[in-house]
Every structure is written in structure tokens, then in C-alpha cells.
Amino acid sequence: MADITGRNINTRDAATVDDEVKITVNTAVVAVAANEDRLYLAISIIDKDAFIRLMPAATDGSERKGIFLKKNTTYEFPTDNIYVGEISIINKKNNEKPVYYVTEF
DSSP states (O other), X not given: OOOOOOTTSOOOSOOEEOOOEEOOSSSOEEEEOOOTTOOOEEEEEOSSOEEEESXXXXXXXXXXXXXXXXXXXXXXXXXXXXXXXXXXXXXXXXXXOOEEEEEEO
């Protein structure tokens, strides 16, 4: 059998799981900083709907677009060609304050 190696082989001892974060503004916030060494990323929305945006928070900061996540949902980014740029998040409606957390390695 061929030896399969590549960028997505996990060589780290542990994943980083951030504490829960609450969005408290009506504009996009940085959910995950850019990381060229990223191998895995999942974002979980806990209590309110939100949009994950594959762009910096400063770009179109009030636009509600991107990957829509309903409450109590986790989005795992594809690992075969993972996005390594900044990821922002924005609430679905003004004055809603969704809570999310990030798992990354």
C-alpha cells in the first residue's frame, strides 16, 4: 500500500478549543485569526443563528452573508483544502447576541 502523507496529517498533541465568545455588536467580529499552519477548524454556534464569513471582519462589516449556521450547529471546514485566512462572524439579526466557540489545530 502506498504511503499517504500530506499537509493534513495531524502531528499536534492537542487541539485549541477557545472559550465561548458572545457577539455583542451588530457588525462582524474576528472569530479566528489567519493561520497558515491550520489543519482543522470547526465553529460551533450555541444559542442564536449567525453567519460565518470567509473574510476579515473589516470587509463589509455589516453585511450578513456567508455560511449560515442555525443555533446548536457546528460547521467543520473541509480539511482537504482548508481555508487559512481570517474568519469573521456576524449575528443574523440586530441586537441578537449569539455565543460561539472555535476548535482549531
